[in-house]
């Protein structure tokens with residue numbers, strides 16, 4: 389019995405889910421967390437459901453309604469999930485009840501086959517949200533931070549952070565810190581040497597200001613950007629130890645990845661073009677992942693004066709969806725001489741990066 393995979397994306401629940409377990413297993417049995425026997429007839433698709441609160445990558449149940457709340461690294465609420473689609477008695481794919489075994493669908497949690505590894509403030513959230521429109525892509529909302537923070541929890545923990553996928557669907561996650569954490573390339577290689585890696589890059593100077601803006605939102609007493617960027621303001625020697633600067637030396641970080649992965653296994657997304665021409669960048673990403681080009685310009689609209697592209701329809705709800713206001717923050721004014729000094733600093737590293745990738749990003 390072949391199953392129409394589109395069912396998994398399009399069927400609305402049509403009823404309130406009420407307070408249901410956050411995850412239903414495909415097999416019946418006792419769920420220690422909820423202390424009851426799960427029946428196959430409850431929900432079949434094993435999509436993680438609310439009520440959930442996801443905080444710093446941790447998932448907790450909450451007592452409110454059936455919305456999932458995703459928060460970003462800086463603890464800003466990203467979005468509230470609408471009730472997700474569920475299979476009901478009438479639209480559920482066929483199950484062979486005689487031997488109580490699934491015959492036609494294998495929805496199971498798998499380790500990722502692709503990762504968005506960086507860069508922080510490059511546009512990684514936008515890329516992930518755009519990819520999630522694709523019916524053959526599934527991804528967790530929060531950043532798992534497995535290879536940098538939670539590696540000691542093991543691969544089974546990591547797998548458990550992933551949504552269930554059907555045969556042929558790609559599991560992907562994004563954790564921008566991976567790109568700059570020195571242990572990570574080898575750890576990823578040990579999991580899968582064939583994994584596809586995606587890096588969203590952006591002019592390192594604006595990236596640094598974006599990073600600073602985020603930090604200053606959390607710590608209003610933070611020194612001005614100009615004071616952070618230089619070891620001392622008279623000599624204007626760039627403080628290469630400051631993370632906002634260090635992350636932008638892309639060539640140095642990339643060298644570490646190339647010890648484990650060939651360059652053809654890494655796809656570079658132009659973060660600036662992801663804003664000005666999202667469909668163009670998405671076409672290349674879909675090609676790289678071996679996906680049919682389903683996400684196209686018909687999925688986007690330009691929202692407002694900020695000029696960021698938004699989705700016309702969010703999967704699940706069908707409503708328009710823009711990234712929250714913690715993306716696209718207004719940057720502070722930075723003195724032109726400071727910008728020039730930083731541009732000079734990054735120039736040789738940018739040129740090296742263009743050589744390594746074979747792409748001229750045009751930042752210098």
Ligand SMILES: Nc1ncnc2c1ncn2[C@@H]1O[C@H](COP(=O)(O)OS(=O)(=O)O)[C@@H](OP(=O)(O)O)[C@H]1O
Pocket residue numbers: 461507508509510511512513514564597598599601659662663696697698710711714715716717
């Ligand atoms: N469609 C859309 N909507 C809103 N924002 C967009 C979009 N596409 C890219 N961007 C840019 O993404 C920047 C944030 O990057 P990340 O998502 O990688 O940040 S984070 O590392 O996960 O915190 C964010 O940086 P700032 O503008 O500096 O806030 C945006 O410029």
